[in-house]
Amino acid sequence: MDLLIHQVLSGLATGGIYASLALALVMIYQATHLVNFAQGEIAMFATYLAWTLIQAGVPYWGAFFITVVSAFVGGVVIERVIVQPVENSPVLALVIVFIGLLVIFNSVAGWIYTYTIKPFPSPFPEQPLFGNTYLSSHDLGSACVTLVVLLLVFGFFRFTPLGLAMRAAAQNPVSSKLVGVRVGWMLALGWGLAAAIGAVAGMMVAPIVFLEPNMMGGILLYAFAGALLGGIDNPGGAVLGGFIVGVLENVVGMYLGSEIKLTVALVVIIAVLVVRPSGLFGKVHVVRV
Amino acid sequence: MTDVLLQVRGLHAQYGNTRVLHGIDFDVAQGGITTILGANGAGKTTTLRAVCGMVRTQGEILLAGARIQGVPTENIVRQGVAHVPDGRGTFLNFTVEENLRIGAYTRKDKAQVQQDYERIFGYFPMLKARRKQQAGTLSGGEQQMLAVSRALMLKPRLLLLDEPSFGLAPLIVRELFEIFRTINRQDGISMLLVEQNASLALKLADHAYLLETGRVVRAGTAESIRNDEAVRRSYLGY
Numbered sequence: 001m002d003l004l005i006h007q008v009l010s011g012l013a014t015g016g017i018y019a020s021l022a023l024a025l026v027m028i029y030q031a032t033h034l035v036n037f038a039q040g041e042i043a044m045f046a047t048y049l050a051w052t053l054i055q056a057g058v059p060y061w062g063a064f065f066i067t068v069v070s071a072f073v074g075g076v077v078i079e080r081v082i083v084q085p086v087e088n089s090p091v092l093a094l095v096i097v098f099i100g101l102l103v104i105f106n107s108v109a110g111w112i113y114t115y116t117i118k119p120f121p122s123p124f125p126e127q128p129l130f131g132n133t134y135l136s137s138h139d140l141g142s143a144c145v146t147l148v149v150l151l152l153v154f155g156f157f158r159f160t161p162l163g164l165a166m167r168a169a170a171q172n173p174v175s176s177k178l179v180g181v182r183v184g185w186m187l188a189l190g191w192g193l194a195a196a197i198g199a200v201a202g203m204m205v206a207p208i209v210f211l212e213p214n215m216m217g218g219i220l221l222y223a224f225a226g227a228l229l230g231g232i233d234n235p236g237g238a239v240l241g242g243f244i245v246g247v248l249e250n251v252v253g254m255y256l257g258s259e260i261k262l263t264v265a266l267v268v269i270i271a272v273l274v275v276r277p278s279g280l281f282g283k284v285h286v287v288r289v
Numbered sequence: 290m291t292d293v294l295l296q297v298r299g300l301h302a303q304y305g306n307t308r309v310l311h312g313i314d315f316d317v318a319q320g321g322i323t324t325i326l327g328a329n330g331a332g333k334t335t336t337l338r339a340v341c342g343m344v345r346t347q348g349e350i351l352l353a354g355a356r357i358q359g360v361p362t363e364n365i366v367r368q369g370v371a372h373v374p375d376g377r378g379t380f381l382n383f384t385v386e387e388n389l390r391i392g393a394y395t396r397k398d399k400a401q402v403q404q405d406y407e408r409i410f411g412y413f414p415m416l417k418a419r420r421k422q423q424a425g426t427l428s429g430g431e432q433q434m435l436a437v438s439r440a441l442m443l444k445p446r447l448l449l450l451d452e453p454s455f456g457l458a459p460l461i462v463r464e465l466f467e468i469f470r471t472i473n474r475q476d477g478i479s480m481l482l483v484e485q486n487a488s489l490a491l492k493l494a495d496h497a498y499l500l501e502t503g504r505v506v507r508a509g510t511a512e513s514i515r516n517d518e519a520v521r522r523s524y525l526g527y
Binding site: 161164165167168171172174175176177178179180181182183 | 378391392
């Protein structure tokens with residue numbers, strides 16, 4: 001029983017990371033109706049930037065904030081320079097662009113930093129916090145960081161005029177233009193925010209999975225499973241889905257062995273697509289014929 | 290002669306290779322209401338879309354003397370042109386209140402915005418009662434009122450109205466047109482109204498243009514158009 005509680009709690013901690021990446025996926029999905037396959041690689045690249053800064057002697061939280069801001073700017077630039085010109089192309093062309101971005105980021109990271117696995121520091125102490133035996137302090141700390149990020153993002157979308165405008169642009173671009181919203185820039189901001197959230201997720205997961213160009217591959221799959229489970233068009237649902245997948249992955253790993261973990265994510269993806277394509281909390285789309 | 294707010298000369302518009310407007314001229318006076326009448330497919334909706342840069346056009350569109358042709362839609366809107374589009378353009382997943390808030394998105398005078406909420410709730414009390422409700426759950430008439438309110442939250446100089454009577458019960462239509470008159474007189478908002486319901490539009494407007502397959506075939510004061518023999522027979526039906 002103790003072991004189960006332990007696994008559930010640390011599942012919640014990694015689930016938070018999946019949840020934030022799932023949120024990043026949903027944000028871009030809502031605006032473009034496409035999954036950004038490069039989301040994980042952008043996060044990985046940002047994490048390398050943080051690593052470089054830390055190596056250069058920048059204190060951890062300094063490097064953290066510089067990385068988040070750079071990822072935001074990078075996301076905006078990618079949307080403006082690469083995605084925007086192909087915005088109105090057929091879906092398949094866009095998917096190829098996203099996959100292209102994935103490959104480019106992956107190989108450029110490998111080219112600059114090599115494929116050797118590197119340790120990435122955790123900002124939290126080695127000893128468990130508050131003398132608890134269930135969670136390592138990194139698990140607890142990263143859970144707190146993700147929670148703060150999620151709350152900030154929700155607060156932004158819920159209470160600020162800019163957040164409202166971004167939701168409007170994603171929902172109804174034509175009407176948004178008619179109330180003066182600069183729809184193109186809202187999309188770019190969405191990419192920036194998604195990249196920044198991804199950067200946080202990358203830095204929080206890197207101490208666990210270690211830093212290497214392929215580190216986000218599995219994570220993105222879990223995040224995608226979480227997003228699908230909660231409903232790919234529902235941010236709150238996707239976040240919850242991320243947490244569920246985190247716990248599920250850990251508990252299944254405990255009973256059936258950790259080799260099967262990634263399979264869980266794939267099973268979730270397929271099960272959702274077959275049984276309930278809109279996810280637990282997603283809107284069911286009815287098409288009139 | 291009063292000042293002209295919107296002046297359109299030789300306006301052509303096309304979707305792809307299909308030409309819809311063939312060089313039309315019309316004006317909206319400062320503080321005036323102009324209506325464009327015509328049957329389905331005459332180019333009424335396209336005319337409104339052309340004014341706010343939503344279709345490819347040639348010709349001249351002047352807002353208070355400044356060219357607005359080729360200006361992106363959102364920048365035309367920022368110059369005070371609000372458009373109640375065909376189909377109402379409601380943000381269905383937003384609450385009623387959020388629909389109004391997004392309408393005021395470009396405004397900097399936040400204190401005034403707060404007053405405008407109350408003024409609009411005065412015009413449409415049922416919106417106040419439903420402010421927390423999802424806009425998608427409103428009835429057609431309520432959504433039309435919400436669309437008008439959203440446009441008013443922009444505090445426009447010029448209000449473009451695309452068939453506001455479409456699909457609404459006669460009683461609600463009358464109420465809506467009364468409110469248009471009030472808004473026009475009290476706030477001095479000029480209007481360009483596109484309608485199929487000619488008798489209704491001619492009662493509200495001061496100038497009217499009759500559009501047939503992309504060309505203006507009659508133009509004049511609302512009074513003179515109402516008394517025009519041909520118009521009466523084909524559009525007013527008596």
